[in-house]
Every structure is written in C-alpha cells, then in structure tokens.
Amino acid sequence: MKDLIQQKLEKLDLEQLKQVFEFIAFLKFRARLATLPAIDETNLAALLYSEFAEED
Template identity: 50%
Template sequence: MSIKEQVTQELDSLSEAELKEIAEYVTFLKFRARVKARPALAETQLAALYAEFADEDRKLAEEGMSDYAKGLIKEDA
C-alpha cells in the first residue's frame, strides 16, 4: 500500500473538525515550502540596499521632524 493510499484511508476515518485541522496543516506546509524556496539576501546585498535608501530616509525623517515639533508645541499649549 502506498503512502498516499494509507493517508487517504486515514482521512476517511476522520471527523469534519479533524479534517479541517489537516487542511490547515497542509496549507501551512505549502506556505513553509514557499518561504524556504526564497533565496536569502546576502549581507552585502542588504548593506547595498541600506546605503541606497539611507539618504532618502534621513531626508524624509528630517522633513517630518518640524511637523512633529509643531505638534508637540500644540499639545503643550
């Protein structure tokens, strides 16, 4: 008897609630397989991405600081 046949036989004996749990587990296994399939970024790639956007992030943060300071002054008033 193949594994597929064994699993099918076991599934036939399960309740609806148990089948729902099995379905959720199968969904999790598929998700985990997709996540593992993604290549991890190398440290040098991450450093390059950080460097590329660091200046832009800094400018955006500095622009937002004046609005933040104004909001704090309004709160104190």
C-alpha cells in the same frame, strides 16, 4: 502511501479534517519560504543607503 492516507482521512470527523487541511496549508507555506533566496543584509543595507543618499 496515498491509499493509506486516504483510508485514514475517511475515518476523521469534520473538525479533524479541518486540522489536516490547515496542516497541509502550513506545509505548503513553509515549502515556499524555503525556496526564497537568502537576503544578504550587507548588500541590502548598501542598497538602501544609496537610495536614501540619492533622495537627499
């Protein structure tokens, strides 16, 4: 698969290569977001309220 991708990349012009690079960066960014734990909004709200209550 890598060889096939390499062959395709070699035929692209500079602008197309920039677009491929941006797409790869997007895929990596999206993969990082997918690994973040989900936020439990109920617990988050309780944590924030308790922190504000301590300040008052």
